[in-house]
Amino acid sequence: MRLYYLVLFLILFFDCSNNKEHTTATKNSITESVYASVTVQPDSLYQVHSIVSGILQENLVEEGDIVIKNQPLLQIINNSPKLNAQNNRLAADLAYQNYKGEATILNDIRNEIEAAKLKFKDDSINYFRQSNLWKQNIGSKAQYDTKKLNYELSKNSLKLLKDKFKRTENELKVLLKQAENNYETSLINTKDFTIKSKIDGKLYALYKEPGEIVNTQEPLASIGSRNNFIIEMLIDEVDIISITLGQKVLVTLDAYNNTVFDASITKIYPKKDVRNQTFLVEAIFTEVPERLYPGLSGEANIIIAKHDNVLTIPKSYLIDNDKVSTEDGLKTVELGLQSMEFAEIKSGISENTIIYKPE
Incomplete structure (x- = not known):
């Protein structure tokens, strides 16, 4: 009778093990990246201010106009x-x-x-x-x-x-x-009551209408580059040490659905924004979208490293960040690169090792 129950237990145990979700390590390419939110802005964008107070007499240009350096933009009156x-x-x-x-x-x-x-x-x-x-x-x-x-x-x-x-x-x-x-x-x-453009570019916004009061604190207009745009990215402080100039960036913009655009990092601002604990990083498009507007938003993945033909497993199979469950029990693994879904296995298991997904 005891032998019967032992056999029955072993059958049930192996049956449960076989039904448990499992996989093996496979050779793939893996890319580690840093995620960032994206805002597209014209290069050399600046807010036009007046250094005198008065009343706006006339806007000499309209939004969307191409302007040249020293071109009059607005006329202010004050006797x-x-x-x-x-x-x-x-x-x-x-x-x-x-x-x-x-x-x-x-x-x-x-x-x-x-x-x-x-x-x-x-x-x-x-x-x-x-x-x-x-x-x-x-x-x-x-x-x-x-x-x-x-x-x-x-x-x-x-x-x-x-x-x-x-x-x-x-x-x-x-x-x-x-x-x-x-x-x-x-x-x-x-x-000074005639406000002029400081650059060759495009007028993107006018903030005052004729007859309104003008002071030195409030901007009157917004001007930036006509054709050159930069990508502004906010990087979490835990990731900023991984960012270097020249790194490749994969950018997706909400306005272009699932299209991925290549870019590269051109500037890293050293001061942290204490309000959101992020650093500002700039990039430029390698392949420029057909049409861009100030303020377009999207997402970016900054490529930190890439390994080809390496063992990888789904990250969901990891236990305590460096262990996996095998037929022989828990085994510690040495990890390499990690993406959002997969982790590189440098040692600890082989392609033939069956690992089980933790419950």
């Missing part, structure tokens, strides 16, 4: 800069007249200097004449002291006037230069 320019021009004219005009402050000082020179000459003659007489014991001491005092006073007065002339001349020269600079700056500000 304040024009009034400032006029006031600065008047101030510059006044500063010029004060410095180089006929009735200038410097001319008044020059006249004072000429009068002081005549007085100094006269006092000098009287002093030296009196000094010679005093040496001959002619005249009184009081007369000598008075002549000497007048001489020294006129000498100091002349020196003070000359110093005043130089100081005033320098001050007027500086004031004139400042006034001219202010006038030139105000002219530049009036020109």
Whole structure:
């Protein structure tokens, strides 16, 4: 009876084992890749801002227009800069007249200097004449002291006037230069009310309508390259160390259904976005889609490595990441590359080893 139950148990055990889902390792090609979300943007895309405030008078171009560098895009109106320019021009004219005009402050000082020179000459003659007489014991001491005092006073007065002339001349020269600079700056500000393109490209968006208020914080338009587009990818921080320049990228865009486009990585931004814990990576198309628009989204797989003719098993058969269930029990395997569905087996089992899918 015991023998009967033992045989029955073995039959049931092997029957259950045979019915359990199983497979063997097979030789295939395997590719390891990093997944990323994709957004397509024009190259050199930038937001157009105004450096002055005012009211939008006119949009000189329309969305979709091709633009060239320095082409006027928008016209803003504001009377304040024009009034400032006029006031600065008047101030510059006044500063010029004060410095180089006929009735200038410097001319008044020059006249004072000429009068002081005549007085100094006269006092000098009287002093030296009196000094010679005093040496001959002619005249009184009081007369000598008075002549000497007048001489020294006129000498100091002349020196003070000359110093005043130089100081005033320098001050007027500086004031004139400042006034001219202010006038030139105000002219530049009036020109800033015409917003121009910084690049040759395409106008992708206008954000303001004529009559709306314009400030320096809000963008007025969006301009980028006409034909060149870049692929922006957000890479998880756990994968960024696997990314290098030149790696091949397989891109699928929602607008092109299942079509796969080749691309290659051209730029890796080193700063992490702490909000979503990702790094920004750029790529360019190797084969460019027929038509692209800013903001097209999709998915990408960045090829990290590829091995051909290697043993692979479905990843669903792995237990604890490095073990498989065999007829002889659990066996540890050495893994190589891993894709989304398969794992490369470098050692631990062979093509003939039957492995069971864990429940």
